[in-house]
Amino acid sequence: MRRLLCIFIGCFCLAFPLLAQSNKLIKELESKRGALQKQITESETLLKTTKKTVSSQLNGLAALTGQIEERKRYILTINNDVESIDRELSSLERQLGKLQRDLKDKKKKYESSVQYLYKNRSIEEKLMFIFSARSLAQTYRRLRYVREYATYQRLQGEEVLKKQEQVNKKKAELRQVRAAKANLLKEREAEKVKLEAQEKEKRILVADLRKKQRGLQNEIAKKRREASQLNARIDRLIAEEIEKARKRAAEEARREAAARKKEAAKAAKSGTSASGKKVAPLETYTMSKADRELSGDFANNRGKLPMPISGAYIITSHYGQYAVEGLRNVKLDNKGIDIQGKPGAQARAIFNGKVAAVFKLNGLFNILIRHGAYISVYCNLASASVKQGDTVTTKQAIGQVFSDGADGGRTVLHFQLRREKEKLNPEPWLNR
Helix, strand or coil, X not given: CHHHHHXXXXXXXXXXXXXXXXXXXXXXXXXXXXXXHHHHHHHCCCCCCCCCCHHHHHHHHHHHHHHHHHHHHHHHHHHHHHHHHHHHHHHHHXXXXXHHHHHHHHHXXXXXXXXXXXXXXXXXXXXXXXXXXCCHHHHHHHHHHHHHHHHHHHHHHHHXXXXXXXXXXXXXXXXXXXXXXXXXXXXXXXXXXHHHHHHHHHHHXXXXXXXXXXXXXXXXXXXXXHHHHHHHHHHXXXXXXXHHHHHHHHHHHHHHHHHHHHHHHHHHHHCCCCCCCCCCCCCCCCCCHHHHHHHHHHHXXXXXXXXXXXCCEEEEECCEEEECCCCCCCEEEECCEEEEECCCCEEECCCCEEEEEEEEECCXXXXXXXXXXXXXXXXXXXXXXXXXXXXXXXXXXXXEECEEHHHCCEEEEEEEEEECCEEECCHHHECC
């Protein structure tokens, strides 16, 4: 009984890692999907406009489009997870097939050994086999054979039990993974239903906006004027910041040149310098050493930078030029991205850096933070909690995003990213 218990425990320990492996895969997929699911659930609580003004409806359309994109991304994640689980199922089925074949083979060998022992089951037959030997050496060999065969038969029985336990565990693992797949498919269908409802809502909103073409064009023109005014101010401040960086680099180079000249004079005076040996020229940089190092650190974190807004969010306007789907002659040109959050949301620094500028435009605050050659821009803030020259750290709150009381508390952060004067699409840099 004790021996059978040891066999069972050994089988369980051998099979448990196999079950744990599939559990780990399912948990990893659920964890990744869970963060996105939470993001979608929270984004659904963001403003849904009930006003009929063109401005409110256009903003509502942007928010709804952002939610639809998030839900499509979530459904795509589910599809990828289903594929991963299908691969795991195929692997488990192959493993189960092999285990079942091994079990069949071991049962066959065990059956043969049992049949042999049954035919030679009596003590008299075993003793007759041993003592009928022609010599003492042969007697010893026959005795050892009888003992070893008995041990072999016992081990065969243990192997059958062990393999049977592995088969049972693998079947349980298959059932668990199939159940996870079934739940995932059910969740995907539910998300598709929600997506269809949102797309229907979007079509109704677009149809209503089409009837207000003149007001729509006026609103777009107003947004373009405001964006142009903001971007012109940002461009000017960035040009000033680049010039400051160039001057810092030039001053650093001047100090290094003076230090090298002093060192050379000291060496010549002590007679240690080699005659006729040329001194290597200084490398020229547009940034100081500290700025270059910070630039490298920033670039190495591409795709890992945190979102520049706290709490739940949806991206309502993407980088670049694009037409608004369903609306005729409505084209937008965004130098960054617009991120809608909940009222009270904070703008936060995406990386370590120094505040290059804080300025107000149309009553709202805008902040530029330098990260070496890179500059992040945070616009549409009700307040600023930092000032020019302050050093900031990653995820540090730098101000509260403005909530528009006239539009139901709509809270949108406009965010830009530059590399010197070059405008970058922020999305590939952020960890979503």
